[in-house]
Each structure stands twice: as C-alpha cells, then as structure tokens.
Amino acid sequence: MEFGQRLRSLRKERKLTSKQLGEKFKLAESTISGYETGARKPDIELVKSFAHFFEVSTDYILGESNEREKEKKNINSAFHDYENITEEEKDYLDLQLEIFRKMKEKNK
Structure with a gap:
C-alpha cells in the first residue's frame, strides 16, 4: 500500500472528510485529495505530522511497513x-x- 492509500484509509478510520483533515493541517481539500491519489507528494515534515496525528509510525504511513505502532x-x-x-x-x-x-x- 502506498502513502496516498494509507492516508485515505487512516482519514476514513477517523471518520474525517478530506476537507476536515485539510483544515486540521491548514491545507486545501484539493491538496489532501492530491496526496491521496498520488498526484502530489508531501514533504517529510508533513509526513511526520500526519504520522503523529494518526498515531502511527512514518514507515507505516509511507507504506514501508504493516506495523502501525x-x-x-x-x-x-x-x-x-x-x-x-x-x-x-x-x-x-x-x-x-x-x-x-x-x-x-x-x-x-
């Protein structure tokens, strides 16, 4: 699973819309959508922030591991x-x- 798929899955687990997630990170809904579809790539600091927010490892959110914790x-x-x-x-x-x-x- 790639970053965008993981981000979408984690967002849905929290029952957040892409707009709501964007608001939490001061990002446009279209930016979140771009990350989820793979059209855009976040910088490493944002990846870390997403991982902290969803309480998973950066390896997990990047799709490098299936170990969430x-x-x-x-x-x-x-x-x-x-x-x-x-x-x-x-x-x-x-x-x-x-x-x-x-x-x-x-x-x-």
Whole structure:
C-alpha cells in the first residue's frame, strides 16, 4: 500500500472528510485529495505530522511497513524498564513526552 492509500484509509478510520483533515493541517481539500491519489507528494515534515496525528509510525504511513505502532512498542519497552534507567534518561523521556503532548494538542 502506498502513502496516498494509507492516508485515505487512516482519514476514513477517523471518520474525517478530506476537507476536515485539510483544515486540521491548514491545507486545501484539493491538496489532501492530491496526496491521496498520488498526484502530489508531501514533504517529510508533513509526513511526520500526519504520522503523529494518526498515531502511527512514518514507515507505516509511507507504506514501508504493516506495523502501525512500531514506535510505540519501543517507547513501551523503555517505560517497562523505567526503573532501570538513569536520571538523565528519565529526564529525556519526560521531555519527549511533553513535546509529544504539545504537538498532539496543537494538531487537534
């Protein structure tokens, strides 16, 4: 499955129209349609934003993997082993979680 097909599938899972998705990203409905049909290609930053919004890995949204939550599994492994990591590592994970939450709130 290619990026456009994945984007359309993820959008429909969330029960969003292409217009609604475009509004969330400040993009025209025709731009979203162009991505979904393959007529247009998003830049890497937008791909990352879509992946974060849909809570999937960039590999998944690009069609390179069928594992939707690859990144989450790695994060879950880190938290599973949370008591065995250094204070510096804990601070880093806390900062990354804070950044993620701010990005998620911004994309609502």
